[in-house]
Amino acid sequence: MNTWFTELQTRNVSLGLRIEDVLWHEKTPYQELAVLQTEAYGRMLVLDGAIQTTIVDEFVYHEMITHVPLLLHPNPKKVAVVGGGDGGAIREILKHPSVEEAHLIEIDEKVVEASKRFLPEISEALDDERAKVHFTDGIAWMKEARDYDVIMVDSTDPVGPAEGLFVPEFYQSIYDALGPDGIMVAQSESPFLEPDIIQRVMAGVSKAFPVARLYLASIPTYPSGLWSFTLGSKKPLQKPRQATFKTRYWTPEIQTSCFQLPRFVEDLIR
Amino acid sequence: MNTWFTELQTRNVSLGLRIEDVLWHEKTPYQELAVLQTEAYGRMLVLDGAIQTTIVDEFVYHEMITHVPLLLHPNPKKVAVVGGGDGGAIREILKHPSVEEAHLIEIDEKVVEASKRFLPEISEALDDERAKVHFTDGIAWMKEARDYDVIMVDSTDPVGPAEGLFVPEFYQSIYDALGPDGIMVAQSESPFLEPDIIQRVMAGVSKAFPVARLYLASIPTYPSGLWSFTLGSKKPLQKPRQATFKTRYWTPEIQTSCFQLPRFVEDLIR
Incomplete structure (x- = not known):
């Protein structure tokens, strides 16, 4: 069928994907879903016109936003994800045997509902008894949270509902919600197309945390195909622990090499 | 202006770029240019509808196809590029002080002509006295070539004029054209969108060379944003030499980490 979904990734760049069908479409109280x-990429979740995740390439994002910080923590038991209503981050977090609780803080109940219905491969772990789903605002929730080991900000772009997840005060409240070995990570957009967002997130995380590092992964359905994650740690980073679970992107070598940045990205955050 | 160039990257995926102007357009004897x-990306060269290079992101491809193999060779003096009529690979090769001759073997004179006229930042080194430009068929040229230190295949996709650059016989003729420490590299498409091409190139290079390795780089205007290069070497790979020139993507750490492959790419070439 010659029907296309087109995402305007920036004002001047678009990604087009040929589609077979529109499986679901609604206006939620927060966004268009x-x-x-x-x-090319199987079933795909779109929020406010921006691709969130697809069946074919979701493994990259979900493995990289979770395993990298979790393996740098000595013993993560209590973990939280802000956003991430598709459940993919929770699925990967629960592969870590030390994890006792994985909290999902999603403002939009409809995202979880649609993911459970249409993306079961991604959302399946939300039914695990260690997964605790909270339908509430991440900013307010974070102010009350305490003693988390690892917190991930798996947000949409910094426009609309996620805007308040990209400000220094939010990173400070993540710091306060973490225990003494605490580590956070936030998705921080593309170094090619949104360098200013990376600089803003890095500045905010560096202000709140003594250690701040950027790492990268290749995600074909995200703008430019190269995506950044900003990691903050209360303590100096240790050698990563070993992993025993199966992965499709992450490897022990990638755990280290993802922090090796191209020169222009190094220059961006210097 | 609401005018867009659209590349059909596969049958089901397209990249759209807003354009200000068409600076040049012609049918050459070999392709549409x-x-x-x-x-978003400044001036851009397009051949048969496929983006070849842009002013904004060309540095990634040209640095990575050249510096990685050149720094693995003990003393590269005589180097050749098959394809690459924009001159970007030659520009990077000539940053290596050991290089005495950099040969460009381009079948289509019009590509060099257009690059000199519209992309001078990329093509400038073609006027260097160490650069030797041959307008001829790379397959025929390779059969006569001897004693090269490093040969790069900077080709278009394996349809049209470049088809013969993706067959085992061509890699064997590169082997024969190389000296005893010889190293080759060929661009080998996207692991996300063209895994079969990577497998085909890896099989061909492995047949001709005792050492074959894959490495990756992030190129936003190429399909999926993740691009592969297949390297063949007559001898076991040594520790890379150090570089003294300025780069924008390559770093000493990237020289090593670009060979650290995501699990699904490892599985692809196992």
Whole structure:
């Protein structure tokens, strides 16, 4: 079928995906939600016109936002994800045997509902008894949270509902919500297309945490295909622990090499 | 202006770039050639509808196809590039002080002509006295070539004029054209979108060379944003030499970490 979904990734760059079907489409109280069946990437979740996750390439994002920080923590038991209503981060977190509680703080109940219905491979772990889902505002929730080991900000872009997740005060409240070995990570957009956002997140995380580092992963359905994550740690980073679970992107070598930045990205955050 | 160039990267995926102007457009004896002024990536060379290089992101491809193999060779003096009529690879090769001759073997004179006229930042080194430009078929040229230190295959996709650059016989003729420490590298497409091409190139290079390795770089205007290069070496790879020139993507750490492959890419070439 010659029907295309087009995401305007910036004002001047678009990604087009041929689709077979629109599986779901609704206006939630927070955003426009759609689930499309694409030819190249399988089922795909779209929020406010921006691709969130697809069946074919979701493994990259979900493995990299979770395993990298979790393996740098000595013994993560209590973990939280802000955003991430598709459940993919929770699925990967629960592969870590030390984890006792994985909290999902998602403002939009409809995202979880649509993911459970249309993306079961991604959302399946939300039914695990260690997963605790809170439908509430991440900013307010964070102010009350305490003693978490690792917190991930798995947000949409810094426009609309996620805007308040990209400000220094939020990173400070994550710091306060973490225990003494605490580590946070936030998705921080593309170094090619949104360098200013990376600089802003890095500045905010560096202000709140003594250790701040950037790492990268290749995600074909995100703008430019190269995505950044900003990690903050209360303590100096230790050698990562070993992993025993199966992965499709992450490897022990990638755990280290993802922090090796191209020169222009190094220059960006210097 | 609401005018867009759209590349059909596969049957089901397209990249759109807003353009300001069509600077040049012609049918050469080999292909359709266009130079467009894009908003996001500056001037851009397009062959048969496929983006070849842009002013904004060309540094990634040209640094990574050249410095990685050159720094693995003990003393590269005589180097050749098959394809690469924009001159970007030659520009990077000539940053290596040991290089005495950098040969460009380009079948289509019009590509060099258009690059000199519209992409001088990329093509400038073609006027260097160490650069030797041959307008001829790379397959025939390779059969006569001897005693090269490093050979790069900087080709278009394996359809049209470049088809013969992706067959085992061509890699064998590169082997024969190389000296005893010889190293080759070929661009080998995207692991996300063209895994079969990577497998085909890896099989061909492995057949001709005792050492074959894959490495990756992030190129936003190429399909999926993640690009692969297949390297063949006559001898076991040594520790890379150090570099003294300035780069924008390559770093000494990237020289090593680019060989650290995501699990699914490792699995692809196992």
